[in-house]
Amino acid sequence: MTGGLVEVRVEDEVGRLIMNRPEARNALSLEMIESLHDSIDQIRNDRSIRVVVMEGAGRAFCAGMDLKGVMDDPEKMGDMLRTLARVTLEIRSISVPTIARVQGAAIGGGCGLSGVCDFVVSHPEVKIGYPEISLGICPAVVATWLMLRIGAGNARTALLTGGLLPAEQAFDLGLIDRLVPEAELDDEIQGLVRKISAGGPQAIMTTKKWLNELDGAEIEAQVLKGAELSAEVIRGPEAQERLRKVFAK
């Protein structure tokens, strides 16, 4: 599939899931999140794929939720959060290893998408983090995944502080697994793909399945409950007022 909001390309047993809205730095509109859902389905049904690389066309991986487009419709904001929550669960459930190729920016929901992948490869200039609470938004959807990725204490510090993190700090925390110069991102990912592909496919899928089980039996309920909580907070007067001020600038 090419030319849509999300493209899927399969080459040499690698499935590329490409967010394709570069003019908006791949900000997540409801349509784009729904396209991600469809594309992940396509990836999951292709048994030839050994590794999935999630990426963003243009200068940024993903600038976060595109809330400006639904500023006057808090209910639609809630729908976006619920659909995003489902998409994070779908990415996690992909049976083969997933790699996020994070260039430029992975902010808020974008950082949530990269964080749910098995590997995050990025570069020192990347803008990464969770500025939600300064916008009046509760990052409850991503909190569950972040806690699994970097631990409860670090997740608490990152989410309650808000704002972006220097790439080195994100690397130290485990939000980024491999930090290389931007020009070397593709080489690094190719090396990682080769290494993964050298392993036995069944062994890798069995291991990933077990690791997903260790995420906990409650994970789906937690992520979906997080979406409802985020939706409730974003409908509130404080969040709406803060967002109006931000978008009026």
Place this chain on the structure above:
Amino acid sequence: MDLISVSESNSTTTLRFEQPERRNALSVVMLEALIDGLDRIARDDRGSILRLEGAGSAFCAGIDLDAGRENPDVLQRLLELLSKSMQLIRAMPRVVIAQVQGAAIAGGCALLSACDFTCGEPGTKVGYPVTRVGLSAAVSVPTLTGSIDSSSIRSLLLEGSVIDAFDARRIGILTHLADSVDALPRMVDDLCGRLSRNEPTAMLRTKAWLNELDGTTEATFHESALVRSVASGRTDEAMAMLKQNWAGKEPKR
């Protein structure tokens, strides 16, 4: 002089231990005053940040074991009050920041583990040297699990050693480390300023959600941990080791 003081500034409330001559050790009356202060702050919805401080050279030197000299039952009361304090801090409908100069030992370290942010300085020392007097620091486990990883918890509680500020930062029991003790209050001021710019509802709902996810406000978890610490203090081994410890010191008046 009151055992604790409470003051307000903008969206931040500061609760300070005021017994520097005892390095803010946690006696029964001190813990009761702390709980009373925390209760009142939790009911006051005018602010979004709570700052915990200790007057003098130490944040808090731990529970006052000397109080058990004449009546060993006091140890159980101290542990119960400590557990209650930790639960109140964790569930506090505010973001809680500890400003930790010098020692935060045993009960002091337990209080730290319940905070959202912990700011130290190069002279900060944390740890649980209570196994040396036959006690288990199990009471601190529920909030430690929400702060640091499992291997660090095992190392801290089973080894019973005190670690320096740099190791504390490395394992995450300190979330921030100032360059010097003089720079510490400014670092905490800056953090309070930054947090006060966040939208309070989003921040506090996020805190509540994190508490739910990490299970650190589960009452049954705290009760189970408390039972274990209390039981450790009732063994012959603990009584013998505590007596040995008390014999090495003159009673504090």
